Amino acid sequence: MDALVSTAPTLRLADLATYRPENRVPAEFFAQYAETDELAGNVMFRSPSFRHHAADGETSADMIVTAAKVLTDRHGSDYLADVDVVLTHSQLPEVPVRGCVGEVAHRLGLRPQAVLDVHNGGCAAFILLLELAGDLLRARGARKALIGLAQNSAGQIFVQEQVRGKAQASIPGDGAAVAVLTLSDEGSPVLDTVCRSYGQYSADMTAVSSPERKYWEAGPGQIHVGFTEAKIAKVLARGNRLVPEVAYEVADHIGVKTADLDAFITNQPNRIFLRNWRDALELPEERHPDTFDECGNLFAVGIPMTLDAAVNDGRITDGNVVLMAAFAHAGDFAAAGAVRWAGRS
Incomplete structure (x- = not known):
């Protein structure tokens, strides 16, 4: 058939x-x-x-x-x-x-x-x-x-x-x-996108305060992210696995070896993730641009901020294949996508 x-x-x-x-x-x-x-x-x-x-x-x-x-x-x-x-x-x-x-x-x-x-x-x-x-x-x-x-x-x-x-x-x-x-x-043609949900990890993302309260309740405690050593270990392990997984899936779909990508752009929670992800895709640092040291962790804005910056300074040019990948929260969602950059229109 x-x-x-x-x-x-x-x-x-x-x-x-x-x-x-x-x-x-x-x-x-x-x-x-x-x-x-x-x-x-x-x-x-x-x-x-x-x-x-x-x-x-x-x-x-x-x-x-x-x-x-x-x-x-x-x-x-x-x-x-x-x-x-x-x-x-x-x-x-x-x-x-x-x-x-x-x-x-x-x-x-x-x-x-x-x-x-x-x-x-x-x-x-x-x-x-x-x-x-x-x-x-x-x-x-x-x-x-x-x-x-x-x-x-x-x-x-x-x-x-x-x-x-x-x-x-x-x-x-x-x-x-x-x-x-x-x-x-x-x-610029979007060559492929892949989105994956891992609902079993959703509950690991929490907002906390001291004294404890629900985020909509009045009280003296100020809300922030509930990190512990155990949670951080889980997030590191998941992030190190999930981003390369979806990135390799998209690279396979579009028929490009990760080592041959012109640019790889990810979210940017910290430098350790950035290093581990480019190592996993066998890419040199110059093909994995980021804006972390100037902008910090921008969450959802990290990928488009870096893509825009890399286009503006000439690191990404017409014809370049750009693979983007990220994971969210404590690992309950991950996605990757690829575009062939064709300039601004």
Whole structure:
């Protein structure tokens, strides 16, 4: 029996843009508050030199709209006028229940067929949104999708008085990214995406405070991530395994050996993961760009931030095959995707 050949139109990445808040915070800011922390020496928490913090009152929607303005400044005020699908992901929704997608679409003057906030993708949300955008465009016969991602917890959660002295506080940074996807003949073809859910690990991601309380309850304890040595060991083991697994799966699908990739871009929780992942794919450091030392852990924004930076400084050029991979939370989700970069359109 002949193999089935897909006739679905190819999803293409037309362009992307990013935003870094003006407040550039050095590691010394956190060092002055450092307290005795049993996790201080853990490899998970080796601080980057800098990170950016959103301004007081600066919302996810604010940052995504600012990133989108880069696209309209670059391509013209009507560049987003034909967007039919808008998808967003916010690390920390400012308002309970609803996300920011409706506000983003309204502020950009869009009238989309579909709007959707996606919360479960975590650090792998950029790839998840690529896949969802392609599915929605094809299913609806739509023209163009806008995806927006915001990481806004660094300047809100990790600078709290009870949190800023902890080892975890200096790692995250804030920022935003947007990308335009189309089914037209212009743009960088998305060669493949793979998304994998591991629900058995979901409960290992926790928010805690002292004294203990539910995050919506009033109380003196300030919420932060619930890390322990045991949890960190599990996350390290899962991350070291999951990211190479999905990366190799996509590389196999597109027929490229990982050692021959032009660029490999991942989320960037810390330097140890970055080193282990490029070693697993047999890649030199120069083909695994990151923005960790300038931006810290950007969660879902890490991949598009680094991709945008690498294109801007010439490390990624037309024709390059770029493989992206990430895992989320304590390992309950992982995704990988590949594009052949064809410039900005």
